[in-house]
Amino acid sequence: xxxxxxxxxxxxxxxxxxxxxxxxxxxxxxxxxxxxxxxxxxxxxxxxxxxxxxxxxxxxxxxxxxxxxxxxxxxxxxxxxxxxxxxxxxxxxxxxxxxxxxxxxxxxxxxxxxxxxxxxxxxxxxxxxxxxxxxxxxxxxxxxxxxxxxxxxxxxxxxxxxxxxxxxxxxxxxxxxxxxxxxxxxxxxxxxxxxxxxxxxxxxxxxxxxxxxxxxxxxxxxxxxxxxxxxxxxxxxxxxxxxxxxxxxxxxxxxxxxxxxxxxxxxxxxxxxxxxxxxxxxxxxx
Numbered sequence: 125x126x127x128x129x130x131x132x133x134x135x136x137x138x139x140x141x142x143x144x145x146x147x148x149x150x151x152x153x154x155x156x157x158x159x160x161x162x163x164x165x166x167x168x169x170x171x172x173x174x175x176x177x178x179x180x181x182x183x184x185x186x187x188x189x190x191x192x193x194x195x196x197x198x199x200x201x202x203x204x205x206x207x208x209x210x211x212x213x214x215x216x217x218x219x220x221x222x223x224x225x226x227x228x229x230x231x232x233x234x235x236x237x238x239x240x241x242x243x244x245x246x247x248x249x250x251x252x253x254x255x256x257x258x259x260x261x262x263x264x265x266x267x268x269x270x271x272x273x274x275x276x277x278x279x280x281x282x283x284x285x286x287x288x289x290x291x292x293x294x295x296x297x298x299x300x301x302x303x304x305x306x307x308x309x310x311x312x313x314x315x316x317x318x319x320x321x322x323x324x325x326x327x328x329x330x331x332x333x334x335x336x337x338x339x340x341x342x343x344x345x346x347x348x349x350x351x352x353x354x355x356x357x358x359x360x361x362x363x364x365x366x367x368x369x370x371x372x373x374x375x376x377x378x379x380x381x382x383x384x385x386x387x388x389x390x391x392x393x394x395x396x397x398x399x400x401x402x403x404x405x406x407x408x409x410x
Contacts, residue, residue: 128406131362131370134354137347139377143385144340144347146213151337154210155321162314164345165352166307173303185300195296195305198289199312205287206313207320212279231288232368239291240364252369254404258376261397290359297360306352369405376401 148157176182233252236242297305333341359367376398383394 128370130354130358131367132373132405134351134358135371135374136377137351137354139374140381141344141347141351142209142374142378143382144344145210148333148337148341148344149210149213151333152341153321154214155207155317155324157341158206158210158317159314159321160341161345161348162310162317164341165310165349166314168345168349169303169307169310169353173307176303182301182303185304187300192308195300195308196312196315198292198296199309200316202286202289202293202309203313203316205283205285205289207317208279208283208286212276212283215275215279231284232291232371233365235288235291236364236368242363242365244365248365248369251404251407255369255372255401258397258399258401258404261393261400290356291364293356294360297356302353302357302360306356309352309356372401373405 145157152160173182177184237244293305293309380394380398
């Protein structure tokens with residue numbers, strides 16, 4: 125149950141930020157926005173880590189430079205998932221891109237079976253199917269036609285492939301602690317996005333941001349920090365299959381929030397889909 129709660133918090137946070145990326149990206153630019161968000165997350169994680177270190181709750185890990193570079197390199201590869209996701213918003217609506225994110229679950233289930241050799245019971249498969257059905261009820265734009273090749277689709281697929289390297293985080297999180305790992309992760313995200321912004325000659329257009337955009341960026345940083353901490357903790361503590369299936373909570377939250385945020389009414393079938401998905405997720409976590 126604790127694992128379910130942590131995953132729910134993480135995907136609830138990410139589900140909202142998946143929607144909040146859209147407007148600030150158009151105002152500030154893709155790579156400057158990612159770099160700005162990473163700096164904010166680094167500050168939050170560093171403050172928490174410093175406080176914990178001061179009170180003796182945790183200590184700075186004994187880590188070699190080679191090991192640090194190894195973690196940093198892995199995180200840099202994983203960070204391309206965020207780069208491709210935010211880029212996909214340039215070519216598709218938030219609702220459409222969030223709907224594509226269901227593809228990620230397939231990748232993670234395959235990882236749980238073929239890499240971690242987890243046993244999948246019939247109960248888990250049935251509940252996973254019910255959650256998936258619930259999401260298709262929520263997404264009113266369902267249909268095979270939305271999966272036609274497009275830049276939004278291809279960038280989303282790439283983002284999910286690179287994000288799926290997160291299963292390699294597990295031994296490092298357990299060895300060096302969640303906070304230290306998250307700081308290294310965000311350093312890598314910042315390095316990658318800042319480097320790309322230089323070659324792309326993206327201008328940092330924060331001066332053009334209005335109060336709404338600045339508010340969205342603030343929530344983006346806070347909620348992404350919560351999501352990163354929660355999900356990196358969860359991935360090291362629960363089964364990969366459970367992590368994969370409960371990841372469907374993210375598009376649920378994202379699709380609901382997108383409709384509310386952009387003032388779109390929820391239909392009856394969407395309410396039924398929400399109820400079915402959340403109930404199935406809760407039973408699966410027991």
